[in-house]
Amino acid sequence: MVLFLGCNRIDNNQIVAQVNNDILTIDVLYALVPDFSQLDSLQKAQYVENWIQETLLKQAAEKILLDRDPLFNQQVETYxxxxxxxxxxxxxxxxSAVVSEQEIRNYYDAHQESFKRNEDEVFALHVLLPTLDEARELRKILRDNDLDKKAVVLRKYQNETGLFKLGDLIPEIRNRLAQSREVDVFGPINTDYGYHIMNVTQWYSKDSMRPLEEVWDEIAGRLSIDKQMDVRLARIDALRAQANVSFHPSLFTQESK
Known part of the structure; x- marks a missing residue:
């Protein structure tokens, strides 16, 4: 079955929901919600149900001519x-606001002082385990470099891999690492949260330079914000120069009298 809406033909198989003459098609749905396919079935159903409820209310408002209210139309025009x-x-x-690789490299070279570490850091795998025996088992797995067993354990327990500032670590872990300052598997370290294993693979001393690849996204973000501000100002100035623009702030004073 094919429906006609204005001059457009709509395949009935593409209609997700319909309220009288208002139709929601699958194409429109995906255009309005780009990540719709990533929602679960309950979230998808809820989105469509919200559309149905809003459409029912919209149609009720149109029946009593609320859409002809001058203030409403001003609000629509503002939006x-x-x-x-x-x-x-x-x-x-x-x-115009695209940041090039060369711009990122130039910024890094010109601002190296700002990319020095302000405290010691480690690159490590941190795993939190509930019992001492499980923590000891993981320590052995990591020291033996048993990749298969490691993968199984990491799927089972809470873990994170990345850069850790020593000052951000809880005291028990920070003190244990600071005593050694070696690349090693540390633990089990007992805290109120459980037993911790820290597999430290790299140390970075205070005042050492953060490499470009580590700060690449950070620099790109900084430059992008600066460029966006510059582009906005330049484009607005260019448009203003070509337009007939007037502004009468004196009316604000008259209004307050």
Whole structure:
């Protein structure tokens, strides 16, 4: 079955929901919610149910001509103006606010002092286990470099791998690592949370330089923000120069009298 809506033909198989003459198709749904496919079935159903409820209320409002209220139409125009302005600015950003690899490298070279570590750091695997025996077993697995058993254990227990500032670690772990300052498997370390294993594979001393690959995204973010501000100001100035713009702040004073 094919429905006609205005000049558009709609395949009935594409209709997700319908309230009288208002239709929600699968194509429109995915366009409105780009990550719709990643939602679970309950979330998808809830989104469509919200659309149905809102559409019912919208149709009820139209029946009593609420959509003809001048204030309502001003609010719609305000939303439309802001939405179009955002889309236009995004177009400008995509065209002019792209940060190049060379710009990132130049920024890193020119600001190396700001990329020095302000305290000691370690790159490590941290695992929290509930019992002493399990922690001892993991320590042996890591020291034996048994990758298969390691993968099984890490799927079972809470763990994280990355850079850790010593000052951010709980005192029991921080003190244990600071006593050695070696690349090693530390633990079991008993705390109120359980038994910790720290597999330290790299030490970084205070005042050492963070490598470019470590701060790449950070620099890209900084430069992107700066570029976006510059692009916005430049584009607005260019548009203002081509337009007939007037502003009368004196009216604010008259209004307050």
């Amino acid at each position: 439309r103006r802001r939405l179009l302005a955002d889309k236009m600015m995004q177009k400008y950003m995509n065209e």
